[in-house]
Amino acid sequence: MLKIRGSFWSNIKIIIISPLFVLNSYNVLAEEYIFDESLLLGSRYNSLALKKVSQVDIPSGKYQVDLFINDQFVSREILFFHEHDKETLPCINDTLWLNKVGVLSDYLEPVEFCDLGLHVRGATYNFNAQKLRLNIAVPQAYLNRKPRGYTSPETWNTGETALFTNYYGNYYHSENSQGSRDSAYVGLNSGFNYGLWRVRNHSSVRHSDLGSDFTSFRTYANRAIPKFYSELGVGQLSTRSIGFGSLAFTGIQLHTDNRMLPISQRGFAPVVRGIAQTTAKVVIKQDGKDIYTTTVAAGPFVVDDLFPTSYQGDLLVEVHEANGQVSSFIVPFSAVPGSMRSGRAQYALSLGKNRNTGNDDYFADFVYEIGLSNSLTLNSGIRVADGYQALSAGSVINTPYGALGGTAVYSHAKIDGGFYGEKLYTGWRAGLNYSRAFSSGTAITLAGYKYSTEGYRELTDVFQQRYYFDNNYGYGFSSASYLQKTEMSLNMTQQLGDAGSLSLSATKRQYRNGRGDDDSYNLSYYKQIGIVNLGLNYSRMYTSKELDGTTVAAKSYKNDVFGLSLSLPLGSGHQVISSNYTHTDKGSSNFNIGLSGTLENDPTFSYGISTSYQGGDGYESNSFSASASKRTNIANLRANYSQGHNYRQISASANGAVVLHKDGVILGQSVGETFAIIEAADAQGAKVRNNWGSELNSKGYGLMSSLVPYRSNRVVLDSGSIDDNVELLESQQVVIPSAGAVVRLKYDTRKGLPVLFSTKLATGEIVPLGAEILGDQDENIGTVGQAGLAYVRLAEQTGKLRLVWGEGRKQHCQFNYDLTGYATDVRLLRLPAVCSTIDNR
Structure with a gap:
């Protein structure tokens, strides 16, 4: 037990009381002080100078002051104070205004003398001569502010050279009435970093009774271009087009990388503008919840760093003035995909060869988007290839009644039909999207409609159709977009309060040339009843299918599925029981119940067991499965076992x-x-x-x-x-x-033995608090704490330590230590030490 002597507390009392006395004296002197002029007799100071320094205001000259902007410390600067009209004014040049204060150049006015209010419109200042503190209040809208989450490109760590691979290995064994089968699979996602370049490859190795093969799916390289907030990519890539269909290609791509932006500048959120009459607190709410709070100076203000929120809910802006007055206004907020922040732009340029077919199909495309205001975003694009051109143009309009986006694409395509000769196809595709949230809790997150004329062609369809003709496959080609006439989509959610939530999604595609429609409808309901999670789902699909290699079915095939799911956490939540039931209109049913969880004292180990039943149309089957996984320092391991009617499967994996x-x-x-x-x-x-x-x-x-x-x-x-x-x-x-x-x-x-020395000087005094502890090489290895306690970690069994607490000859001492014979497995070794002063330093 450490004992603290009374003298220690006496010293503490003196330390605490002394500053209070000084502060109290300072406050008394600050009210009024008189300097005896006779003390300056014979010096170069006269009585006029004495009167100036004896007043609260300061004389002209240079002073080092703490510069605050809107009560936020910026830097310590040497400023010139100039006397004008019996008032001493601080002078701040344009460079300081721009670089330190951060005022936008558009708000700087030329002045002939130092007047902050004239130099920057609406700026005021307060100077505390005693503390040499200058606080300048500048309207927030005039400042070049850094958005929330901003990180300077100079701080981005580009990393080091390294080679790595992620692997997923799986062994699979199955047995059934036909015999047994073994197979193995290894998936590899590899990378090599050098400087700013990142090379990546995705590949796999398969082995089975039929043999082995290696497949490389994709290889590419990219590097950041921080100056332009962009990324350059080469290799096997995919287009980033707006208005055009996605296309896999081998080539080069340059595009805006929004990940370089602060999170408060990504996605879409409106810019909020207002005026504060005094220093005010601005609170922004959405759906009754505070999403942003800040303090602004008197004058106009701008909030342009809201985090991207959901595509729903107008914003309520409240301005709480210093005098207690509160004003508010509404900023409409709805968005659809393609909505961009005001003043933000992005682009993507792609050039290369299509890699979905074996033909040498080269192409190029360029798209550009820009947010002109809270209510208007524009986008455009162009895509060209041999015998193909397409242009797109669109906009997003944000209104109090929701967000409406529209895009129109024109295509001009030539397709060589072989025996049928070359044909020219031209046409349009127009699309509309709508999004709106209602106070009733209903949210239309995306409602869309697209119409295509008969001659409209996507570039991917043109490449595929040419490939079919070149290889004498005829007209057997089809895709989700080929010969599409209309496409309608809808996504809605309805919050029901304590009763849960309801969601609806629907898609309908209509085609030409007698092809049947592709429709899908899904209705879901979710509710939490105590600790039980309940889910209900109903879906219906109509799908047109190919009858043979050249014909697409005119009839669409219907499929209805009803689903029920329940989950119940057990005990502390480490285990969950879950069950699922599905039933189709064809009469088939599936029921599954299982238990999964993690060990309470080891969350890296998880397990699961389940049993299921399948039946319908005269067929019944029961099955059982079990799995276990362990997350270790070097890999994640997993084993699975399942058994059912006339089959058994065993698998093991590691990644x-x-x-x-x-x-x-x-x-x-x-x-x-x-x-x-x-x-x-x-x-x-x-x-x-x-x-x-x-x-x-x-x-x-x-x-x-x-x-x-x-x-x-x-x-x-x-x-x-x-x-x-x-x-x-x-x-x-x-x-x-x-x-x-x-x-x-x-x-x-x-590394070393932890030792706590209780140090004293040879005179019996305690070594002062804060003394440096120096090792054999005069390296700092610690600091002396209260009551002379010195904690160090010593790698050597014997040695010398030196304690230093000042420059004087008697303000340093040293002592030798010997740890030989002491146990090395103790958590902390406590030893006394007498530190002797050194006469010759």
Whole structure:
């Protein structure tokens, strides 16, 4: 037990009381003070100068002041104060206004003397001469503000050179009346990083009784272009077109990368503008909930960094003035896909060869979108290929009655029909989208309608049709968009309060040339009854099917399905019972009930068991299945077993990552597009928080499997399971990685026996609080705490420590230590130490 002497508390009292006395004296002197002029007799100061410094105002000259903008500290600056009309005014040049204060250049006015109110319209200031603090109040709308979540490109970590692969391996064994079968599959998602370039490949290896094969699905490389908030990609890519159908191709692509934007600038949200009469609090609400709060100076204000919210609900803006007055106004808010923030633009340019067919079908397309205001977004695009041209133009209009988006596309296509000769097809496709939320809780999230004339062709359909003719397949080609006449879609939700929620989705496609319609309708109901989750679902589909290689059915086939689902958590929530029931209009039924969960003391281990029944149309079958999985430091392991009528299946799988870096190889859990290599010497077993099952290996390396690019990521290590003789000098770091980066986070550690010395000087006095503890090499290894307690971690059994608390000869001392014979497995060794002063330093 540590004892604290009375003299210690006496000193503390003196320390606490002394500043109070000084502060009290300062306040008394601040009210009025008189300086005796006789003390300056014979000096170069005269009585006029003395009168100036004896007043609250200050004389002209340069002063170092703390600069505050709207009560927020900005920087410490040396400013010139100029006397004008018996008043001393601070002078701020244009450079300081623009770079430090952040005033937009459009609001700077030329002035002949220092007058903040004339230099920046509406600006006021308050100067505290005693504290040398200058606070400038500038209307918020005049400032170049950084949006919430902003990270400077200079802070983006591009990572290091690394080679890695995510693997998914599966072994499958099945037995039935036909015999047994074994197969194996390995999926690989690999990457190589060098500088800003990220090379990626997706491939697989299959093995079965029929043989083995390797398939590479996609290879590409990309790199960020931060200056233009864009990304360049080469290889096997997909188009990012608006108005045109998606197209897989091999080539090059340049496009805006919205991930580089702060999250408050992504997606769509309106810009809110208003005027505050005083310093005011602005509160923005949606659907009765506060979504934004800020304080603004008197004058116009702008809120342009709202986080993207759901496509529903007008915004209520409340302005709470300093005098208690509250004013409010409504900002309409509805959006459809394609809505963009005011002032924001994005583009995508793609050039290459189509890779869905074997023909050399080259193409190019370019699309551009821009948000002109809260209520208007425009978009346009062009797509060209040999014998094909298409143009698109559209807009999104946001109104108090909902958001309406419209797009029109014109296509001009030539198709060589072989024996039938070349044909020219021209046509239009027009589309409308609508979104609106109602106060009743009804939300139409997306209602759409598209109409295509008979000659309209998508480029993907043109390429496929040419391929069919070139290979003598005739007119057998069909797709969801080919010869489509109309397409209607609807998505609605209705909140029913405590009664649950209801959702409806529907799609209807009509075609030409006698092809039947493709329709789908889905109605769902969800309700939580106590701890039970209930779901009801009804769906109906009409699908036209190909009867042979050249004919599409004129008749659509109907399929109705009714579903019921229930889930019930057990105990502390680590286990859940769930059941599902489905019934079709063909008379078939399926019922499943199962139990799944994780171990209460080990959330990395999960399991599940289930049994099911299938029946209908004279057929019945029962089956049983069980599974178990374990998330370890180097991989995720899973095993499955299932058995039913006349069959049995067994499978085992493993997935994880192998990372090759400059110091070796790391085995770990599967990694995302952007991840971190963690290095902490001797910290084996330290766990990575928010990354279940991940910990540092025997060499002190580990992985943080996923990071969010262009945003601040906090990576925390838990030292609870590392060796007692190792200390993490830091447990968390913040990193802002670029997309696809493999960043290295190095955590400093110290290895050695933890020792708490109770130090005293040779005179019996306690070593002063805050004294530095220096090791044999004069390196700082700690600081003396209260009552002379010095905590250090010592790697050597014997040595010398030096304590320093000042520059004077008697303000440093040293002592030798010898830990020989003491147990090395103790959590903390407590020893006394007498520190002797050093005469010759």
